[in-house]
Amino acid sequence: MKKNNIISILPLAEKIKQIEVFSPEIARKIQPGQFVIIRVHKNGERIPLTVAKKTPATGILTIVFQEVGVTTTLLGRLKPGDALHDIAGPLGKAAEIMYYGNVVVVAGGVGAAEVLPVCGALKSKGNTVDVIVGARSASMLILLDDFKKAGDRLFIATDDGTAGDKGFVTDVLKKLVTAPGSGGISLVYSAGPVLMMKRVCEIAKEAGIRTVVSLNPIMIDGTGMCGSCRVTVSGKMKFACVDGPEFDGDDINWDELENRVKLFSGQEREAIKKLNDKK
Amino acid sequence: MTRNKMPEAPAAERKNNFTEVALGYTEQQAIMEAARCIRCKKPKCIEGCPVGIDISKFIKEIAEKNFSGAIKTLKEKNNLPGVCGRVCPQETQCEIKCVLGKKGGLSVAIGCLERFAADWEISNAGGEDCPKTETDGKHPPDEKTVADGKKKVAVVGSGPAGLTCAADLAKAGVSVTIFEALHEPGGVLRYGIPSFRLPKNIIEREIQYVKSLGVEIICNAIIGKLRTLDDLFKMGYSSIFIGTGAGLPVFPGAPGVNLCRIYSANEFLTRINLMGGNDPGKYDTPINTGKNVAVIGGGNTAMDAARSALRLGCDVTILYRRTEKEMPARLAEIRHAKEEGIKFTFLTQPVEFTGDKNGYVTGVKCLKCTLGEKDSSGRQSPVPVRGSEFVLPADTVIIAMGLKPNPVIQRVTAGLETAGDGSIRVNPDTMETSIKKVFAGGDIVGGEGTVIEAMGMGKRAARSIVSYFFSASA
Numbered sequence: 209m210k211k212n213n214i215i216s217i218l219p220l221a222e223k224i225k226q227i228e229v230f231s232p233e234i235a236r237k238i239q240p241g242q243f244v245i246i247r248v249h250k251n252g253e254r255i256p257l258t259v260a261k262k263t264p265a266t267g268i269l270t271i272v273f274q275e276v277g278v279t280t281t282l283l284g285r286l287k288p289g290d291a292l293h294d295i296a297g298p299l300g301k302a303a304e305i306m307y308y309g310n311v312v313v314v315a316g317g318v319g320a321a322e323v324l325p326v327c328g329a330l331k332s333k334g335n336t337v338d339v340i341v342g343a344r345s346a347s348m349l350i351l352l353d354d355f356k357k358a359g360d361r362l363f364i365a366t367d368d369g370t371a372g373d374k375g376f377v378t379d380v381l382k383k384l385v386t387a388p389g390s391g392g393i394s395l396v397y398s399a400g401p402v403l404m405m406k407r408v409c410e411i412a413k414e415a416g417i418r419t420v421v422s423l424n425p426i427m428i429d430g431t432g433m434c435g436s437c438r439v440t441v442s443g444k445m446k447f448a449c450v451d452g453p454e455f456d457g458d459d460i461n462w463d464e465l466e467n468r469v470k471l472f473s474g475q476e477r478e479a480i481k482k483l484n485d486k487k
Numbered sequence: 488m489t490r491n492k493m494p495e496a497p498a499a500e501r502k503n504n505f506t507e508v509a510l511g512y513t514e515q516q517a518i519m520e521a522a523r524c525i526r527c528k529k530p531k532c533i534e535g536c537p538v539g540i541d542i543s544k545f546i547k548e549i550a551e552k553n554f555s556g557a558i559k560t561l562k563e564k565n566n567l568p569g570v571c572g573r574v575c576p577q578e579t580q581c582e583i584k585c586v587l588g589k590k591g592g593l594s595v596a597i598g599c600l601e602r603f604a605a606d607w608e609i610s611n612a613g614g615e616d617c618p619k620t621e622t623d624g625k626h627p628p629d630e631k632t633v634a635d636g637k638k639k640v641a642v643v644g645s646g647p648a649g650l651t652c653a654a655d656l657a658k659a660g661v662s663v664t665i666f667e668a669l670h671e672p673g674g675v676l677r678y679g680i681p682s683f684r685l686p687k688n689i690i691e692r693e694i695q696y697v698k699s700l701g702v703e704i705i706c707n708a709i710i711g712k713l714r715t716l717d718d719l720f721k722m723g724y725s726s727i728f729i730g731t732g733a734g735l736p737v738f739p740g741a742p743g744v745n746l747c748r749i750y751s752a753n754e755f756l757t758r759i760n761l762m763g764g765n766d767p768g769k770y771d772t773p774i775n776t777g778k779n780v781a782v783i784g785g786g787n788t789a790m791d792a793a794r795s796a797l798r799l800g801c802d803v804t805i806l807y808r809r810t811e812k813e814m815p816a817r818l819a820e821i822r823h824a825k826e827e828g829i830k831f832t833f834l835t836q837p838v839e840f841t842g843d844k845n846g847y848v849t850g851v852k853c854l855k856c857t858l859g860e861k862d863s864s865g866r867q868s869p870v871p872v873r874g875s876e877f878v879l880p881a882d883t884v885i886i887a888m889g890l891k892p893n894p895v896i897q898r899v900t901a902g903l904e905t906a907g908d909g910s911i912r913v914n915p916d917t918m919e920t921s922i923k924k925v926f927a928g929g930d931i932v933g934g935e936g937t938v939i940e941a942m943g944m945g946k947r948a949a950r951s952i953v954s955y956f957f958s959a960s961a
Contacts, residue, residue, distance in 0.1 A: 428772075435753065447735075468745065471748070
């Protein structure tokens with residue numbers, strides 16, 4: 209087997225795919241909370257991606273991604289036997305895994321892939337891990353079977369009510385933290401869209417619970433060199449690639465982050481239109 | 488005889504493209520320039536060269552039209568002559584020592600001649616007749632003891648320090664693997680220096696040369712993350728050289744610094760130089776600029792960023808806290824920037840960035856400065872003038888205020904001593920760190936220096952590593 213080779217590629221939901229790639233060194237080393245940076249072709253961009261699973265014995269990494277931009281779209285077009293042009297990692301600090309007691313994990317969209325290994329690691333430290341997974345619609349939910357195994361209770365929310373509760377993950381979280389006897393929750397862990405994480409932090413804070421979030425800002429090198437992923441945490445500048453990607457959610461300047469992650473969306477739309485026209 | 492000026496592309500033309508500005512000597516010009524050298528008995532120029540090139544010898548060879556001899560002489564000491572001939576600040580290193588310059592005339596254009604010899608080799612020779620070994624007198628390489636597969640050295644980072652260290656080790660018969668974090672080798676030569684100063688094919692060529700010596704380069708290998716230094720020792724490397732550079736950009740503490748379209752020079756230049764962001768038809772990486780760019784800083788990186796932005800079609804102003812006289816950038820770079828139409832606002836210190844409701848930068852709030860007492864750098868330090876506040880409108884800002892050492896390895900390596908700024912402490916004679924058999928050099932040790940200073944440190948480390956093998960060849 210050649211390094212970077214794609215073993216399988218599977219649609220998990222609408223526009224969300226999972227690839228298994230042969231990358232034995234990273235598979236041996238990567239810890240929950242860390243990520244990789246890939247390039248699809250020799251003139252391609254570098255994008256950070258989430259590793260949902262690793263199998264050190266076979267050298268396989270399972271990467272989950274949403275087809276939103278040019279790079280993820282091209283990635284989604286690869287076939288088994290193709291290879292990633294580049295894969296670098298593991299990047300970022302590993303998640304802080306220890307015994308907290310009762311933990312609630314909240315994931316939105318493709319953020320579910322990021323929290324899955326964290327969820328498993330928290331569970332194996334003896335935590336009780338309740339999981340809230342949400343998406344716009346039932347067809348966009350991913351990794352539910354994995355969460356059933358990795359966590360304790362699993363709560364589902366969809367915007368249109370096609371699966372689980374109708375509404376947002378934050379509504380479910382609110383119910384959980386305000387339910388009688390919920391005082392035992394010692395940590396909320398969250399990954400997903402910026403606005404969702406912001407709201408999760410607000411709800412947890414009101415209930416007096418600390419939230420740890422895993423951020424996914426724009427990056428190039430992932431080693432601290434470019435400063436593209438800088439975020440304001442407790443009024444100080446931090447680089448998500450080397451200081452994070454996990455931070456205490458209450459300390460983050462969310463409005464700034466929300467603006468920064470949209471910096472290239474106009475160009476992205478044009479590029480994706482061009483790509484689709486070419487096809 | 489006056490100094491032969493190197494021909495340059497006209498400013499009006501070159502400001503629209505990324506092709507090289509300085510065009511290089513013709514053979515005739517090179518021979519004429521080389522003939523200006525008065526061949527001092529004790530050449531001072533060599534003292535000024537951090538890698539100790541036998542300058543008077545290679546210049547004599549050029550004067551005698553022995554170009555292959557000249558490149559051979561250069562490569563005995565300098566593994567990257569095509570790079571150094573272009574980006575070294577010769578005016579403050581070798582050329583400043585030239586007797587011709589001291590006598591009131593103009594020094595020999597050593598840099599231009601070095602570049603000529605390197606370029607001559609590209610177009611005329613295969614480069615196969617490079618010297619295989621370097622004898623520094625003290626430690627004659629003995630290929631039997633070092634090249635029998637036992638002595639392997641890992642070099643971390645493929646910038647100027649790493650490439651030099653690796654090449655010198657390879658020349659001494661050591662088996663070398665370079666681990667590079669990015670997807671292409673070259674470090675700051677690749678991501679930092681624009682192609683109008685250092686064309687990609689020159690970097691490519693120098694890296695090919697280092698590989699031709701037997702050096703293996705592995706990209707996408709982030710040491711400190713994928714493998715620790717301990718892992719490398721376990722893999723059988725007897726010694727490690729760390730050349731991970733000054734990678735961490737410095738941002739001002741001014742409010743609004745995280746507004747959209749405020750870039751570090753590193754990010755801006757990387758998007759173009761490494762990722763091809765200036766050529767969206769061919770490359771996928773975007774770059775988002777407006778029309779009015781403010782560049783903050785006065786070093787070579789500021790000039791590079793400003794001139795790159797200009798080539799993207801922007802109107803560019805450089806803001807610097809001191810006056811032109813104190814600017815750390817090379818005179819030629821400042822001149823090039825001016826010729827191309829970049830504006831300079833001196834004695835100006837940014838204090839805040841203003842933005843619109845979408846979080847995009849709209850301007851730089853500045854204070855005018857005067858020059859006060861001399862600071863530790865020996866330059867007069869800028870003193871902001873109260874009440875002098877003004878706003879320079881800008882829809883894009885590039886911050887080129889310097890870099891700190893890359894922290895990745897230091898954070899995970901117990902026992903690796905660092906200085907207050909995070910740089911790695913070494914014994915300056917041997918370049919050995921606080922960990923035995925681990926060496927370091929380049930900007931990770933010296934902070935932001937020049938390419939040639941980094942190379943000098945890489946060279947010193949290679950010498951120590953080789954001598955280690957000979958003294959401790961157990």
